[in-house]
Amino acid sequence: NAGVTQTPKFRILKIGQSMTLQCTQDMNHNYMYWYRQDPGMGLKLIYYSVGAGITDKGEVPNGYNVSRSTTEDFPLRLELAAPSQTSVYFCASSPGGEEVHTRRGYTFGSGTRLTVV
Amino acid sequence: AQTVTQSQPEMSVQEAETVTLSCTYDTSESDYYLFWYKQPPSRQMILVIRQEAYKQQNATENRFSVNFQKAAKSFSLKISDSQLGDAAMYFCAYITGAQKLVFGQGTRLTINP
Numbered sequence: 766n767a768g769v770t771q772t773p774k775f776r777i778l779k780i781g782q783s784m785t786l787q788c789t790q791d792m793n794h795n796y797m798y799w800y801r802q803d804p805g806m807g808l809k810l811i812y813y814s815v816g817a818g819i820t821d822k823g824e825v826p827n828g829y830n831v832s833r834s835t836t837e838d839f840p841l842r843l844e845l846a847a848p849s850q851t852s853v854y855f856c857a858s859s860p861g862g863e864e865v866h867t868r869r870g871y872t873f874g875s876g877t878r879l880t881v882v
Numbered sequence: 883a884q885t886v887t888q889s890q891p892e893m894s895v896q897e898a899e900t901v902t903l904s905c906t907y908d909t910s911e912s913d914y915y916l917f918w919y920k921q922p923p924s925r926q927m928i929l930v931i932r933q934e935a936y937k938q939q940n941a942t943e944n945r946f947s948v949n950f951q952k953a954a955k956s957f958s959l960k961i962s963d964s965q966l967g968d969a970a971m972y973f974c975a976y977i978t979g980a981q982k983l984v985f986g987q988g989t990r991l992t993i994n995p
Contacts, residue, residue, distance in 0.1 A: 796981055807886075807973050807985030808927075823982065853925060859981060871983065873927040 767791050771856050771874035778846040778881045786841040786877050788856030794872070796859040797839040801825065801852040802876075808855060814839055815861070846881045853878050884909045886976050888986035895964045896994050902949075903959045903989045905974030912936075914976060917983075918948070918959045921971040930972070933957065961991075969993045 772787045790797065795816050800808035800823075810823030814833040828850060830842040839858075843850060856874040864870055885908045895901035907916065918930040933941045933950050941948050945965075949958045961968055974986040 798982070800983075805891075805988070807888075807975075807987050808983070809985070810982055813980075813982060855927065857927075857983075861981060871929070876925045878925075 769856055769858050769872050769874035771854075771877050773877060774875065775878045776880070778843075778879065780846060780848065780881060782846050783842070783844050784846070784879075786843070786854055786856075786879075788839045788841065788874060789837050790839075790856075790858040790872070791837065792858060792860070792872065793836060794858035795836070795861045797833065798857045798859075799823075799829070799831065799839070799841045800855045800857065802855065803852050811841065811854075843879075848881050851879060851881045884911075884976050884978055884984045886974050886984050886986040888974055888989050890989045891987070892990045892992070894992040894994055895961075897964055897966060899964055900960060900962045901964055901991065903961075903972050903974075903991070905957045905959070905986055907955050907957060907974070907976050907986075909955070909976065911979060914978075916948075916950070916957045917975045917977070918946070918957075919973045919975055919985075920968075921973065921988075922969075927973075931959070964993050966993050966995065 769790045798813045799811040802808045809825050812831040814820045820831050854877045859871045887906045914935045916933045920928045920930050931941050931943045931946050945962045947960045971988045973988045976984045
């Protein structure tokens with residue numbers, strides 16, 4: 766199993782540019798999440814989805830958009846990139862239910878390091 | 883709102899010694915789960931240990947154990963016989979009823995040979 770795959774791993778954007786961070790999982794998990802990690806800080810939730818066609822805001826959604834057209838994919842769109850969006854972005858998935866609390870629960874991707882200059 | 887606080891930005895320990903990382907949290911829920919994650923320089927998030935709030939017995943995973951004090955809302959991680967490979971950022975996390983993780987700010991652990 767590949768688990769959660771994020772692309773790209775690194776990206777440099779200029780202020781005002783847009784881009785999409787890709788995330789795909791092959792575990793048939795219903796729940797998917799996007800977190801950001803600023804330097805020296807913990808992860809904060811941007812958006813999450815409980816199933817195809819359903820998304821909701823997390824703690825820090827401003828400047829981002831998401832869609833969930835399939836169970837496998839959960840792309841994160843950055844519109845009009847700003848220096849404040851320089852961060853490492855993690856996608857994660859979970860099966861939901863009680864299994865989320867087990868070691869088979871949350872699965873994280875390896876992250877995308879984004880720099881906005 | 884649930885919050886998680888790690889008051890130690892950095893900790894260091896001699897190899898083979900024991901170190902304890904602190905974590906406090908705030909929640910109004912009665913049943914919940916707490917986690918410790920390890921993040922090495924590779925950025926990978928690795929689950930170290932988990933604790934179910936309704937279980938009074940502290941969780942243990944090999945050299946890693948927790949001291950869970952529910953009334954005090956405290957959840958510390960003890961690493962025994964520290965090894966060089968334990969050097970990493972450690973994050974305390976709480977999972978909400980909506981299955982969203984809330985993370986602390988992290989503690990950077992250095993192991994001195």
